[in-house]
Amino acid sequence: MSKIIRTWTVNGESRTAEFPPMRRLLDVLRENLGLKGTKEGCGEGECGACSVLLNGEPVTSCLIAAGQVPDGAELLTVEGLEQTEGGRLLQKLYVEKGAAQCGFCIPGMLIASYAYLRNGARDPAETALRDAHAGNICRCTGYAKIVEAVQAAAEQWPAKEVNRNQ
């Protein structure tokens, strides 16, 4: 079976991977590129643990055939968050507020938080914030401390890290 070769910008670096046509983006990230931070919780797009940013949009990487991601695409995984000021802020506040317990949903949850805040969302009513995280299931925290952490991050979010296209 012929393999597919793709070159993407992953966490700011140019990375090339060669893989069988039907391999999931999740597996290419974990197995080919060694980015084990992205997790598989359900394999069918329900739990959100495998969320990554694809060209700035959060996607569940278990539902995407890696071959469908074109050359030149930009991917951001949990490992890349610390390269951004907003990502570091979220990571710090998640720890401070107690938003991570077992930690398995956290890579995907952080991606959801990052996408939400980068899109300029500032919603004191909480509903939109919760809505933005409703595709990410956490079984440990009851979401209370995740909401607290994201609210705190919203207040301190760096102005330069807002997606102007939104």
Added chain:
Amino acid sequence: MSTTVSAYRHVGQGLPRLDGDEKVRGLAAYADDIPVPDGWYGHVVRSPVSRGRLKKLVFDPAFDWSRVCVVTPADIPGENIVDMIGRDMPFLAHDWIQYKGEPLALIAAPTRALAREAGSFVRAEIEEHPPLLTLRDMIAEYKRDPSALHQLAAQTISKGSVEQGFAAADLVVEGEYWAGHQEQLYIEPQGMVAFPEPDGGVFIQGSLQCPYYIAPELIVTLNLPLEKIRVKQTAVGGAFGGKEEFPTLIAGYCALLALKCRKPVKIIYDRHQDILYTTKRHPVWVRHRTGLTRDGAITAMQVDFVLDGGAYTTLSPVVMYRGILHTTLGYKCPHVFVDGHVYRTNTFPNGAFRGFGAPQAIWALESHIDRCASALGMTPEGFRLRNALHLGDATATGQVLSEPMGTPDVLEKTLARSDFTRKRARCSRGDPSAKKWYGIGLAFFGHGSGFTGDGESRLKAKAALDLELLDDGAPGVNIRISSTEMGQGTFTIMPQIAADGLGLPMARVRCPHPDTKYVPDSGPTVASRTTMVVGSTVFGAAQKLKTLLETYASETYFGGAPAELVDGRFRNRYTTDTQSFDAVARRLIQERGPQRVYNQFQLPPTIKWDQKTFRGDSYPSYSWGCNVAEVEIDPLTLELKVTKITSVWDIGRLINPVLAKGQIEGGLVQALGYAVMEKIGIKDGLYDASRMQTYVVPTALDVPDMIVEFIEYPYTHGAPGAKGVGEIPMDGLAPAIANAVEAATGHRITDLPITPEKLLASRELQAT
């Protein structure tokens, strides 16, 4: 041993979790993340029928079997049993099959796909027999003739004479309560890797709660001595009891395959397998008969408590024990009789899940208490305040509550905090003119901390502390316990406790993942026991190590003058001299090598328990909680929304208020799922929901406003005085919601989960 509050520097602080950084950076290594060079993948071949006799396993010659490694019962080096309580479960079925999905053979292959493909070439010839599949069928049989059922365990509790109690009653209130399965749904599926060791042993790593369950339980199956079965915990992505006893099975599958093919073997369940082929919370049926006097006293409580155990014994007896011990807990009553049973159904064996029988018991009890109040014309809060246990009162087993506790304090505080009495006056009670029905409901409950009965005195939890050079090259202390971190905070609160016991800053104390090669048996991480039992054992060990260090500092640096270690410095008590911990410990390690101290948990001698008669002190201590739930129901669609939860808790001394609150909030949301969302039945012998799309748990949008407050009544028999927190948040929300739904609609739902369909059926039932 007692230490004043002022001595604590770290205990009581909401410090950020020590494993937080690696978790938010995606660096924590879970079972599927650890490197397994040259590893193979394991696959389990399962029974397609629910009950029958296995005649033959046929390996289709159309498949090239030389490409894979196969384990059948004939390949098991030791006994083909899972060495748990009942010893009735085979590792691989070889005669009777008791449930659909029961393992028949194991296959390992270089790829997961090949292992699965090989599995599809195995055919089982089975003589089918009729199965018993559901709790409903089981209870119908139980009411007709219990002797027709296969009993897995039974136990009674008896106090006074219920006949006498009923004779003294003005009225008797009866009720039956049901609850179905609940899936733990940790986000990380079950996973394990077994590495064959050159000495013939095996090294098992994976997602697990209890390293010292797996290692000793595999002795008889693998026919290896304990020292050749090494078990290490990886990071664990949630467990909730689901990784208590079940991992022994998956570890066994991996180990059997690895020992045969001499390669590392890994099994990571996908979500579908994880829901279909792992343990669930036991379905339950409870029948209450309660004798009451007109003035609101309880004269007799008679309870039948029956669990659906699934196909084999596993931990079911102990789940039932905790169930029957909580099924009347919280209330004064002179005459009690509880009859507990576990029977077999031909379904996947049920097992541990946060609360371990207590949520089922309290679901029934707190629903029934509202019924009792209503039958007397009393308010739910008035009836509870009238009958709640106080200091000096005795439980059903005759345990006298002899240390100050949160009963009835949590009840009074929650009532005040939620404005319960005023709000209850405006409940809708099915008012046909209302646009939205509003209801408020209450539940009050205790939860035994630590093992049931004499469990802790038999186990004697051990903890060790190693004074050695840490990975940064400087001296420090590694905490060696078998307690695991699965998100609840063990690796943070243990260093807090040890640092205070030692007089060291947190940075010099670590709690690494347990590895049976290095840690003594502190017992399993279950039963709300870790902070109280293992925490106080670690505190004791820390004080011993502190004494050792102070003696050395005194002799070596202070000419025999007493030394005191405070905040990482030794102070000469007679002068102003000080020495740093770093200098003293370095020299000590250089001269004498790393130092290890041990400590062992001891129950106070006043705690007595008779396992045969179920009389005495059933738990070393109790945590207490009270939940008030508010609901809104659409009269047209019967859509149910829980709008607010108010709760007050006594979990003893708070070691880390942020983590403790996180436990409560997370547990409440799991309890919310149990109460109104999480529905899983049996269809053709398998669970009818096998994916996250069909087994629906709360998302961020389903969670109501939660108020969580604490009152601290520390455990008095061991510093620093924590009691259990892990399980109690699971206990009381379901009945609080059922009571609120009754207040909103005028209908009582007696079967969990409470869904619009059940409300509709209950309304139609009343209309006919």
